[in-house]
Amino acid sequence: MIGIIGAGISGLSLAYHLQKLDIPYILLEASEQAGGYIRTIQDNSTNHRAYVLEQGPNSIMVDSEIQQIIEELGIDEELLPSNDVSQNRYIFKNGKYRKLPAKPSKLLFNRFFSFSSKLAIFKERRRPKQTIENETLSQFFERRFSKEIVDYALNPFVAGIYAGDPEQLLMHKTFAQLHEYEQNYGSVIKGLIKNKSVERRHTSSFKKGMQTLPKAFAQKLDRLKLSLQVTNVQKTTSGYTIHTNDEQTFQVNQLVVATAAPAAQQFLAESFPAFSQALGKIYYPPMVAVHSTYKRDAIKHPLDGFGGLNPKIEGLYTAGSIWTSSIFSGRCPEDEVLFTTFVGGTQSPQHTTNSKQITLGKVHQELSEHYQISASPLYQNLCKWDQAIPQYDLNILDAHRIADELEQEQLFVCANWKDGISLPDCIKKGKKLATKLAEKYSPKVVNE
Template identity: 40%
Template sequence: MKVAIIGAGISGLALAYYLQKLGIRYDLFESSSEVGGMVKSRAQSGYQLELGPHALQMNGELQDLLQELKLDSQIIWPAQAARQRFILRNGKFHSIPTSPLKLLLNSFFSWHTKLQISQEVQKPRQEIPGETVGHFFLRRFGQEVVDYLVQPLVAGVYGGDPDTLLLEKTFPAMKELERAHGSVLKGLVKQHKGEPSQIFTLAPGLQALPNAIASKLVSLHLDHEVEMIHKNRGKFFLSIRHDQEGLSDEEYDLVVLALPAHAAAELLEYTAPGLSAALQNVNYAPLTVVHTAYRKQNVGFTLNGLGALHPGKENPVSTGSIWSSSVFPAVCPEGEVLFSSFVHSGPASAAQVPQKVHRELQQNYSISGSPLFQHCHVWPKALPQPDQFILDVHRLAEVLEEEHLFACANWVAGPAVRDCIAFAKSIAQKIYSRRPSFQ
């Protein structure tokens, strides 16, 4: 058996790594000269910048992988302050309640909303096909919870709108709580397991993870752009630009797409036109990441926490900011603070974004003076949206596995790096289980 993997983001890298461990031959193709996809780190002018994910959340697969790659000694855990998270409301920051009881005792929500929250246990369970995140939380908890808790959280994670994102693809655990217990609150109380998984970073930057995986791979081909996938008599062939190794003559038993949806769509136009058409409908949220540094003495606000989310009701410039230097102090020079802000706009408005972010930070944190440093990075298509259009994509991708065409990307696995790694491991095991049919 031989597998072609197209795309060396974190999903493609992890899949190749796990296939290699299982003894399955593969070729991993990446069109650029760098691996990692959106996991990108840059050291610049004394600042450690994360241009994609700003921290990772641990799980079993990720912990094992870090140990195998000898990266566990490079793990940096966050400062104690990172346990606190805030939401902006009426121009002031409020600590996010972390439990159902705190939701009721905290002054963040009105008495009317607190009453709705307390009565959630009495509301009947409902099965609503295609229910959105916004609709689910509206019927269980009320509009204020949607506006000032759910909407900023969804915007922060997906860059999306809770009224369009599907509950089953975004927060399936919430629906399962309603099904199993008849109440989200009852379910949360019964399954309470203490503190959630802690976030962390790596001393050289998070890009050290994809780089370390790449260093272990024996069949990684950078600067190899796959232009087309062909299938003939049950075997796959690839058309590859700059193919100096003659890999276009190789035949593959399986192909795995580890690409953004729009890029995968182009390759499948003739091989799998149905999935190609569905992938073209996948919506992506753009993202501009702005890093801004100030002298600590010029910031008139105590940055004691992970950061703050900005609800859409507040008409913000950014969906939120991470207080990066409070979470991981080594990311900027001593005596300075570093903010990482997220704006869901594309390249067209990128020139104006840094100044707008600076003004917003000045207002929110009582900052005097100009930034010591600013850096702006634009992702035109950053986050795939789990809305109604993703349903056909997932259904067709599952069907095409029977034709030895697999998907391993964040539009099937979910947005978090740990989810992508866990999904890649499951795909590797699925491919391994099919090995006897190719021998």
């Protein structure tokens, strides 16, 4: 039997695909519900107005592989594609939100970047290839493009998607594909052109919110145990013994760690002290998400896009906002708009220490100033993650190295702190690992 600890989206996908392959497993989850950071609130408390609020991921990029899994789960009718305006991205620059060209080719014919940056983009294909160990995102993009592109494109994107700092995140870990383009083709742009036929993906959610996805996975599973916290893992001659907080034990042949690193650090401390110590080095910055709704006629900005991101160099309090009601229908009443605003992350963790009242006030102040809002919010909701997204920086390298080595001892990792943080990454790595485990599966012990 295969023991999986953690029923976030990675663990759920792994268990689901093992079950499809008729491989016995047990999936243990400490909380009362599966899904990890994917949490949807449907709030009807404000004068009977219905809000669909995401505390975690707001959307998922769907390609044919993810689409097939969604159909297998029976939730394809619940899939909610994004509206056309979501292709537009705005960046705060020189006191206002400006539209960033949707395609790299249009950057050369747009006023967003200076002439020198456009020239740098044009010349990128002729720059010599370099191999720099543990190069950061900032170093890579400044070397191949320009400092302005780092400040006004890379920085806000990394803060918004990864809650990260491009001066710390590693290129070969965070943007592995772009890193490979330089190594394989000598240029990022050449790599993009060579691979332009790569299957297109579309931004989607679900009519009742993102939590539809983990719920559907969980409902398909025969051996999911909730509210069962793993306290210790012991190595045995035939595999592993998993100990839980209610003194249950599970004997397994292979062990898969699918929890966040801080949780794994605790239950692996006795049997794998070096791995546990390495896991303790992984940094998860704090992040606050604030949902704010306003009357549509009180806002002058057209909100014709996915959202607005705030470069660190502009010195704003928030990292940016997703224009949730512009992207997806049914997130709030039609005469209102819903913003999801992010505060904190690696670049400004100190902003998450303010009280709820101060944070809500500062968010409203920035929104009203930069989107020309003439009224108070109808509704505000705050969610704080003390440990949000794992950072693929120098501190994560030891954990990745040891995790690879421990596969020889039948211990595997299927979590967002290794091999990608996005929802598609996590779902696909679960499927891939299920196939790998099925190929080598050889039961040696009784199930329990």
